Amino acid sequence: MSRPALSAVAPLPAPTGAEPLVEVRDVVKHFPVRRGVFFGREHGSVHAVDGVSLEILRGEALGLVGESGCGKSTLARLVTRLLEPTSGTIVYEGTDITTWSRRRLRPLRRDVQMIFQDPYSSLNPRRTVGAIIGEPLRIRHVGTKATRRRRVRELMERVGLNPEHYNRYPHEFSGGQRQRIGIARALITTPKLIVADEPVSALDVSIQAQILNLLKDLQSEFELTYLFIAHDLNVVRHVSDRVAVMYLGRIVELSPVDDLYAKPVHPYTEALLSAVPVPETKARERVRGRIVLGGDVPSPAAPPPGCRFHPRCRYATDVCRTVEPPLVPRREGHVAAFHHPLNVGAR
């Protein structure tokens, strides 16, 4: 199937004239599947991320939404260079870090931190909370033991933990508190970019709200940039300035948050939004108007030809089956990869 080279994303009008902190261009990550008798010829591969171009602007919160298998977690790990891309470039603050070795990347780790989804498994159960939070400083030999300790306690208080609990172990904390520990650990090196991979998915609803508020407060206080990944559209809406929607390793739509939620261009976004259950009594009527996507998400090892979404798309035509739609600006700041925006209505 012919795949036209993805045009570079037209520079998006930055919200505040900010320049990009991280730029990702045509990044591809394939995980090979090996077969064969001895050393295994590459039989095929899982196209986890298949040509993504993105800019994360300084000071913004970019939300990344998609369902399981869309590649958002892989993309997160590519942005933080925990993985090396199969092809494409990753540029951080103007420097190309795509092929840097781990050693070269080490100073970068101070600036780019991650918060993980599962507060139960992302903390070492054998270490005290103080040690966990202070470790990034300790391994860089920043300050003395006493100054580090003080800083950890300050940060603990800032994220809403009791500094007296410095010597406690993770299992003595609740899920929400553990997530705060994870946040403190990410903040201790005063990073510039925080990549949060589903940070509230494992938490109770009432705790989610606390953590989301905390993340927003911290963003303005510490002048952070966020890449915020979630599958819950409500949550993403709340935290982000811009939102990118991913499907099968590609970005299908990217736009400022209000615009996306009010007037989605891509049918997948449309379906996602209509699928979100809303706690209102009129919800039942909404159900009748719901767009229920047929079928399941295809496997990332064998993405459909042409537009990846065409097997499940109700607007699909012949061109969709053969030609991959490029990510093209539709409105002010809003790009989408779709052949028939008119069908959805040039709203």
Add this chain to the structure above:
Amino acid sequence: MALLEIEDLRVHFNTRDGVVRAVDGVSLTLDRHETLGIVGESGSGKSVTALTVMGLTRLPNAVVEGRVLLDGVDLLALPLHELRRIRGSRVAMVFQDPMSSLHPLYKVGWQIVEAIRAHGDVPKDVARRRAVQALADVGIPSPAERMDSYPHELSGGMRQRAMIAMALVLDPDVLIADEPTTALDVTVQAQILDVIRRLQAERGAAVALITHDLGVVAETADQLAVMYAGRVVERGPLATVLDAPEHPYTWGLLQSIPRLEAGPQRLQPIAGTPPSLIHVPSGCSFHPRCPYAFALCPEIVPPLVLSQPGHDVACHLPPAKRQAIGRRLRSEDDASGGLAAG
């Protein structure tokens, strides 16, 4: 008389750290053709309630009190061998994670056939045909071939459909679904809820849908019960509870949920953390986190009493005051596009 009546259920577990009061006086009813949504966060006791109805909490360290009446028969008093006859055939349960809830080493069809043959002398080929039909009923394509699939060969949505098929194959009177969509993607979630709705309409079963997601409940439930720390704090028809909630916890829940329509303002989380079930706060267990708590609240457990027609609330605040606060919050939220905006 309702089909299923849970009367003052209490379930306590004796553990090394103390007595866990998982369920502490829960009363609920369920009728045919009706869906009861049970909402609560972790530790609210909703899952333990469901498991107790099925008799799955008969453990050496568990103390179970109260009654669970199915058509007048107390399930809690039944001897195990009779309870087994009811499990699966009259009361069936669907669990949260279909990947871990289906046996990984047996084919899906085999597991459904096993459920059928456990409740009657059904010849294998007849059972097999019924299993295929059950898979077709839940919307699984090529059901005859799917019978020979292992759970890990199916996608998440398919697995959950298979679980529902297995639960409904014997046409039970009551279906309990414990967080059936929590582990699924949102588009798949919509499909699964659709399946449950449709099958209920076709067969007239009573459905208890347990979830932490108010949105899910809003789409599927007729009646709603809100649980906190092992007790029911509010219950009634869906519309009433969502449009005119009268318990501070329900208010807190509705306000703390991020919304699609609302703008990105600050969320109003509920202060504090969910209580430990070993050291449950005295009196009203919500009082440490309640912005409206007053002197009476830590002293006496508020009883679940009628407030509006069909609407029961367990709160010490006078009904008039609750309704006023509820209205005020609703109008505030209306202005910002949240709560019960139509």
Add this chain to the structure above:
Amino acid sequence: MSVHVETEASRRPSPGGPPGGLAAAQRALAGVLGSSMLRYVVRRILWGIVLLFVVSGLTFLIFYAFPAADPAALRAGRQATPQLIEQIRHSLGLDKPVYDQYWLYMKGLVLHFDLGYSYENNVSVTSQILSRLPATIALTAGAFVVWMLVGIPVGILSAIKRRSVVDRTTMGASLLAISAPVYWLGLIALLLFSQDIGELHFLPGAGSYTPLTSDPTQWFFSLLMPWFVLAAAFAAFYARMVRGNLIDVLGEDYIRTARAKGLSERRVILRHGLRAALTPVVTMAGLDLGVLLGGAILTETVFNIPGVGRYAYDSIINSDLPAIQGTVLFGAFFIIVANIVVDVLYAFLDPRVRY
């Protein structure tokens, strides 16, 4: 083992084709003979052969570099003159460079299955091993049956009645059985039960082994003690393993589902619980069997059973290099085969594992 990636094709069944059971059988057969499984087996066999080469080379090298005694001198006997020793050395080919010796050896092995001739008595090593094989097989197979029949039910019982008196007793006893060295256990058994030196003399003593074909009754009774002695530690180990696995499995969600379906507790434990708990046990048993078939040296020595293990022991004492190499290769062969069989078996037992 490569990751199994579900392609679209593998998830959706092909349209048409024979119905129901026949299609299932077709699929199963295709799965067995299917290219990926076959490729895997071929791959394992080829690597196995490479491994055998490496093992033979290593043993060869070890004995060449660190001889315990000069085999030519041993052969020559007491009245050895230097010329005689030199003569013998030459006839045995020991004066050739090591790679020449190795080459000759491997040529004989691969072309004729010839493991060389024993320095001790100039008898073909291959024939020696083969003649001793029945005894080892008898000992191993019998012990296997005993330890499985004892260990697994004990494990199940302990798991079901966790923390009860029964459980604590069995686990305590198993700890003893595992800690006791097999030769000590063997000697104690002889002291207690054997007809010649034992207190309660009702079982044949050491050295009383007779082949099955000549005297079945004597064969059986002479092996009873060795079976139980050899099986003791294994039974204990397997009981603990089954207990642990079953306890873990019984806490899984699918057990809860099985109960929710209204199945009898018996069925839940045996059909659902045990099925999942036993898979690793079966593969472990296969491996243990493979190791033992190479010779249960200690047991065979204590009870003087003329098996491969005993032969290995004797040949070590006598620095009989060809014999030692022969038994080592022999043991390695069984272990490699057992490994391959066990891995393939695992794929049948656990459908999630695919090659």
